Amino acid sequence: MDSLTQFVLGAAVSTALLGKKLGPRKAALVGGVLGTLPDLDVLIPYDDPVDSFVFHRGWTHSVFVHAFAAPLLGEGLVRLFKGLRDCRWLTWLTVFLCLATHAGIDAMTVYGTRLFWPFYPDPVGVGSVFIIDPLYTLPLLAVVIWALFKGTWTRRLQTFTVAVLAVSTGYLGLSVVLQRHVEQQAREIFRQEGIVPDEVFAIAAPFNILLWKVIGLQEGRYDNLYISLLDGVKAPEIYPHPRHPELVACVEETEAFRKLQWFSRGYYRAEQENDKIVISDLRMGMTPNYAFRFAIADVQDQGIRAMSPVRVTSEQRVNPEDWAWLTSRVMGELAIRRAEAAIAGVGEPIRGQSCALTDASSG
Known part of the structure; x- marks a missing residue:
């Protein structure tokens, strides 16, 4: 999640548990800082952009690492704040929960x-x-703003903080229930159109849990379907796209491809852009401007040559028309996403290139 969410989640947890001991302002600040600590892994340098992509949110987000770190950080807080010296175990628990809820919401x-x-x-x-x-x-x-501006602890603040944490947790639970419902609905829509995907995955659209992007995955193609919980009886548009397995066959032995395949859980596509083979993670971003795309091989006259991975960025990450389309779809209007409809199609295999893969260090 974004840094603001991580800060206020940690701050709310700490306020609920340590607000009476530290005062709401100190408790919120301590929890907010703890809630952002796991993301310090962005400071770890990687020479390879693929490694930077797949290993972010790694060991710093492990609950086992958090369990190990909680007594160490907690003891530091006990020594720093006199009000915590009679509640060592509660302090350790608070530290663990501030770290673990960060990882949990990211998950x-x-x-x-x-x-x-x-x-x-x-x-x-x-x-x-x-x-x-x-x-x-x-x-x-x-609730965090209230805690930061509240000089003294009150039972009302504690009750409100706990209630907000309960409601926010319930919201996450509701999102999972809705996700499963949408996936079942998508399977039925695909079936009615004669599409039998190997896997179906529903992903929450930006800023809400009313609209969902559903990916129906097959070996040679994938189909995007956007389902709103406010949709009527008529089924929404399906957007088919090629995955180009003939290009995948040329790079499947490279280390970069194996990492991307693993991290994306198989939700990827290959495409040839000029003289490069580019692998895109289908789960993040809007087709065709996916958020994470990597050139991992050169297409040359003599065949395919593995290369040091390079992240490929689009000049326009978001089509301006998508904002109006997103609003319409959230409200259940069956609007066509024109930026995607213009390129939708199963496509033909890319031919005419040898698939003799050579190492980047050779020749």
């Missing part, structure tokens, strides 16, 4: 986090909330 996004590293190294990414969701963040922000 609800599609990017995910390596929540159970090192025992389960794969990222956990539910995808039921977008990285910025005002309905989740604003109630937490309100």
Whole structure:
């Protein structure tokens, strides 16, 4: 999630548990700082942009690392604040929860986090909330602002803080229920159109849990479907796109591709852009301007040559028309996403190139 959400979530947790001991202002500030600590892994330098992509939200987001770090950080707080010296265990618990809730909310996004590293190294990414969701963040922000401006602890503040934490947690639970419902609905829509995907994955659209992007994945193609909970009887538009497995066959032995395949959980596509083979993560961003795209091989006359990965960025990440389309779809209007409809189609295999892969260091 975004940094503001992580700060106010940690601040609310700390206010609820330590507000009486520290005072609401200090408790909120301590929790806010703790709630942002796991994201300091962005300071870890990586030479390879693929590594930077797949290993972000790594060990710093593991609940096992948090369990180890909680007594260390907690003891520092006990020594720093006199009011905590008679509640060491509560302080340790608060530190753990501030760190672990950061990782937990990140795990609800599609990017995910390596929540159970090192025992389960794969990222956990539910995808039921977008990285910025005002309905989740604003109630937490309100209670934290109250705590920051409140000089003394009151039972009313504690009750309100706990209530907001309960409601925000319930919101996350509701998002998972809605995600499963949308996936079932999408399977039925695909079936009616004669499409039988191997996998179906619903991802919360930006800023809400009313509109969902659904990816129906097959070996050679994928279909995007946008479902609003306010849709009527008529089924929404399906947008088919090629995955170009003939290009995948040329790069599947490269380390960069294997990492991207693993991290994306198979939700990727290959495409040839000029003289490069580019792999895109289908889960993040809007087609065709995906948020994470990497050129991993050169297309040359003599064949395909592996290259040091380079992140490919689009000049226009968001089509201006998409904002109006997004609003319409959230409200259940069956608007066509023109930027995607213009390029939709299963497509033909890319031919005419040898698939003899050579290493980037050779020749």
